Amino acid sequence: MRRDSILFTLTITFVITLILLAISFLILMGHAIEERDHHIKKKYSPVARMVLREYFENHKATQPFINAMDEIGFTYSEDKKEISALKYNPKTKVEFERFYRDILFRVLQLKGEYYIYLKQENNRFEIILKDTQAEIRNGRVYIMAVFTLLLIGMCFAYLTTYRKIYPLKQLKEKVMNLAEENFDIQGCDTNKNDEVSALAREFKKAAQRLKEIKESRNVFIRNIMHELKTPITKGKFLTQLPHDEQNDEKMKNVFNRLESLINEFSSIEELISSSKHFEKSYYYLNDIVDNAVDILMLEEDEIKCEFENLKLHVNFKLMTLAVKNLIDNAIKYSPNKQVCIKTQGQEIVFENEGEPLKYDLTNYFEPFFANEQKNKQSFGLGLYIVHSILNASDYSLKYNHENGINQFKIVQKEHV
Incomplete structure (x- = not known):
């Protein structure tokens, strides 16, 4: 000591x-x-x-x-x-x-x-x-009685105070672990209401928040690598084509998409690593889907729309990002490379042909789950982002597989 x-x-x-x-x-x-x-x-x-x-x-x-x-x-x-x-x-x-x-x-x-x-x-x-x-x-006799009572009282006060302060020593060790980016804090759960216990609980919350921020940074970097691949690939292909007005326009669109992606990455980082409430307004589903399709640069035969033009109270950029990821996953992991978007009441449904998910849907809400499972049919990173956006927007994601068709549904929480 x-x-x-x-x-x-x-x-x-x-x-x-x-x-x-x-x-x-x-x-x-x-x-x-x-x-x-x-x-x-x-x-x-x-x-x-x-x-x-x-x-x-x-x-x-x-x-x-x-x-x-x-x-x-x-x-x-x-x-x-x-x-x-x-x-x-x-x-x-x-x-x-x-x-x-x-x-x-x-x-x-x-x-x-x-x-x-x-x-x-x-x-x-x-x-x-x-x-x-x-x-x-x-x-x-009276002096000994008083002395005994005082001694017992002092020992009790010392032991009680020692027990209340001792967690500070544990917190010191956990702070040292935190400096080494070990965010798995154990032993800070307590129902006591004293200041040290409150400090331990707040420290655990801070450690958990730092862990989430670290994960968000990792997801952010991984998402940059993932999302930039498509426009870069198309850009490389366009550079090998003859320079004409049509190809130049396509090249301009590629750079526009790259700029949009950068703005999109900023929205992802703000959503996952910040506790700020983002602004919401009312937007039509058709505008959100069109924007998502433009970002993905999809051809008309890759997407089929059969939805009612619902009015949604959401953040436009973030909901577009969620829809984009669901469309991208549906096309990427479908044998026919097609997705069908439709509505069932207030639910927005994304359908594609394919095998059912190997694991429970909640597993894919964990970052890097797809990478850890080494499973081509995993929807890991994309669904993690979708889940984060929908959860912050008072929506949830449900999954169903029937007759060889995968269905991902965006559902308002009050209707769950």
């Missing part, structure tokens, strides 16, 4: 506080012992002097004196057996002890009862007086 860490500071603070508490405890215990000794001496010393005065004057305790002791709450006894039972009991504690010349004065305690013990050398006399009204305040 480093000296400049929060956990180290917390531990040192706890240890110092514990030491100060222990010192305070020892001081208070010492004071309590002195106060108790003073109280015992103050209460029992006068009684002991009274007994000694009586004994030295009369050489014994007279009955009137014994009765007087009873009246003030002391039972007088010179019984050897009783005295021996008290003296040699292992549970008997010596609470106070003094010597007055040849006389031993002790205050004994057994099972909460207090006794005055007096003995002269050479066994001239040995006396005990039982205090029948003992009210000795033992401040040590």
